[in-house]
Amino acid sequence: MIWEHLFMRRPFQPSYVCYPESVGHFAEAPHHVCERQSGQFGYYNLHLIFNGEGWLDYRGKRYTLREGEGFLYRPGAAQQYGAAAANPWDIHWVHYEAMPWAELLRDGEDVWLFSFTAVDKLKRLFEQLKEACKESTKEDEAHISALLYELLLTIREHGVGLDNPLLRSAQERIRAAAELIRTRCVEPLTIAELAESSGYSTAHFCRLFRQTTGKTPVEFLTESRVTEAKRMLLSTSRPVKQIAIEAGFGQSSYFIRKFREAEGMTPDQYRRLFDSGR
Numbered sequence: 001m002i003w004e005h006l007f008m009r010r011p012f013q014p015s016y017v018c019y020p021e022s023v024g025h026f027a028e029a030p031h032h033v034c035e036r037q038s039g040q041f042g043y044y045n046l047h048l049i050f051n052g053e054g055w056l057d058y059r060g061k062r063y064t065l066r067e068g069e070g071f072l073y074r075p076g077a078a079q080q081y082g083a084a085a086a087n088p089w090d091i092h093w094v095h096y097e098a099m100p101w102a103e104l105l106r107d108g109e110d111v112w113l114f115s116f117t118a119v120d121k122l123k124r125l126f127e128q129l130k131e132a133c134k135e136s137t138k139e140d141e142a143h144i145s146a147l148l149y150e151l152l153l154t155i156r157e158h159g160v161g162l163d164n165p166l167l168r169s170a171q172e173r174i175r176a177a178a179e180l181i182r183t184r185c186v187e188p189l190t191i192a193e194l195a196e197s198s199g200y201s202t203a204h205f206c207r208l209f210r211q212t213t214g215k216t217p218v219e220f221l222t223e224s225r226v227t228e229a230k231r232m233l234l235s236t237s238r239p240v241k242q243i244a245i246e247a248g249f250g251q252s253s254y255f256i257r258k259f260r261e262a263e264g265m266t267p268d269q270y271r272r273l274f275d276s277g278r
Helices: 119-133 138-158 166-183 191-198 202-213 217-235 240-246 252-263 267-275
Strands: 002-007 018-027 033-036 044-051 053-058 061-066 069-073 079-083 090-098 111-116 159-161
Touching (some): 018 138, 053 111, 090 119, 090 138, 111 138, 138 159, 166 202, 166 217, 217 240, 217 252, 217 267, 252 267
Antiparallel strands (some): 018 090, 033 079, 044 069, 053 079, 111 159
């Protein structure tokens, strides 16, 4: 049986985005069962299942949870879950506090049941978090908070609710399209071509892209091109008109307008700003 349970001291710095109360790893523990009443537990409770099975009861229904799935309880929520006796789960877990804006749960929900990818990365982050929590000092606090924050952001990016299994495929396609935009932003890409390569109509692609990234495809493409233009402005002496073409904007007037919207200054002003600081 594996039964790791590391408790943390309260941090000296009270304003971390998130900070663990305890972190651990359970495996080969068929008698692992947890029941907490509403209002009894004041921390977020995150579990990721890397092998085996378990169960969770919520609103009168029992859910079976398997490898590649997990759950997150809100502070104060009633909790009922446990390992399957015949094939007990191998879980990594963390109880933590977090700023309200770092919330992963949807409004009105006490628990989020989800599946996840990026398994190797999440395992690595958990191992690093556990190691950092062992005999930690004040100097380790920022590192511990950063590891937990990266863990939560990875789950936000690679976790999909069990109530919407079709969303995972859509998110993976949209992320692939976003990466294509980043790597080929200086090319004459069109939204219709990106939508077709993702297997969606243009309208549906645009809706999914905004849902996944928080931006429209055009906004994401423009942002990527501005980033490339900034690199050219500071690493070359090429004129603005040439950079506009090479960064994918075409006309320099359009480039200057979009650059000003993004950075609050013209490309020439941006270049002079950094030149004066060298």
